[in-house]
Amino acid sequence: MSGIPNGRPVICVFGSYSPKPGSLLYQLAYDIGHALATAGYTIANGGYDGTMEASAKGAKDAGGKTIGVTCSAFDTARGRTLAANPWIDREIHHTDVMLRIKDMMIMSDGYVILEGGTGTMTELSLVWEYVCKQLIPPRPIFVVGDFWRPMIERIIAQRPRHGQHVYLVDTPRQIVDIATRTVPPGIGRLGASSSVGS
Numbered sequence: 001m002s003g004i005p006n007g008r009p010v011i012c013v014f015g016s017y018s019p020k021p022g023s024l025l026y027q028l029a030y031d032i033g034h035a036l037a038t039a040g041y042t043i044a045n046g047g048y049d050g051t052m053e054a055s056a057k058g059a060k061d062a063g064g065k066t067i068g069v070t071c072s073a074f075d076t077a078r079g080r081t082l083a084a085n086p087w088i089d090r091e092i093h094h095t096d097v098m099l100r101i102k103d104m105m106i107m108s109d110g111y112v113i114l115e116g117g118t119g120t121m122t123e124l125s126l127v128w129e130y131v132c133k134q135l136i137p138p139r140p141i142f143v144v145g146d147f148w149r150p151m152i153e154r155i156i157a158q159r160p161r162h163g164q165h166v167y168l169v170d171t172p173r174q175i176v177d178i179a180t181r182t183v184p185p186g187i188g189r190l191g192a193s194s195s196v197g198s
Contacts, residue, residue, distance in 0.1 A: 015051030015114030029054035035172035037064025040185030056087035
């Protein structure tokens with residue numbers, strides 16, 4: 001039995017803290033959170049602002065549940081004290097960045113990768129490495145839009161089998177359609193193996 005709220009499968013949204021309400025990327029993250037929560041998924045993310053806030057807000061507006069995995073390494077990283085955004089139902093706090101990423105990776109049944117910076121690139125690289133090398137059971141990786149597409153396509157062209165669980169998508173509807181085939185709502189797989197279930 002998963003330790004995730006309601007036992008629902010978890011989709012983790014990785015992306016930038018920079019987008020503000022009203023921006024296209026913020027709206028896209030909101031729409032993704034809303035669509036996935038409507039379809040029966042719990043939304044996890046890094047818990048702060050930008051696309052994390054947007055996807056959590058979208059999920060809450062759809063009546064869904066959210067998990068924010070924060071980290072004390074970022075407490076004053078931007079010249080102010082950071083706190084989990086108000087749309088996070090459950091905050092999990094780490095002191096180590098790599099443990100934070102590992103927890104998000106292990107608790108989740110799928111991943112959404114949005115436009116972002118070096119942090120998002122690190123998260124994409126780690127989840128892709130773990131999935132394509134079968135270090136964790138396979139699960140879908142949704143890479144949204146054109147930002148990461150050239151890198152993804154170049155790697156898959158050289159190593160085709162690494163693209164087996166990677167989906168290049170543009171819309172929330174595409175994500176939901178694929179997620180419901182690969183991670184059916186109501187069948188969370190790995191929550192109990194993560195600290196979320198403790």
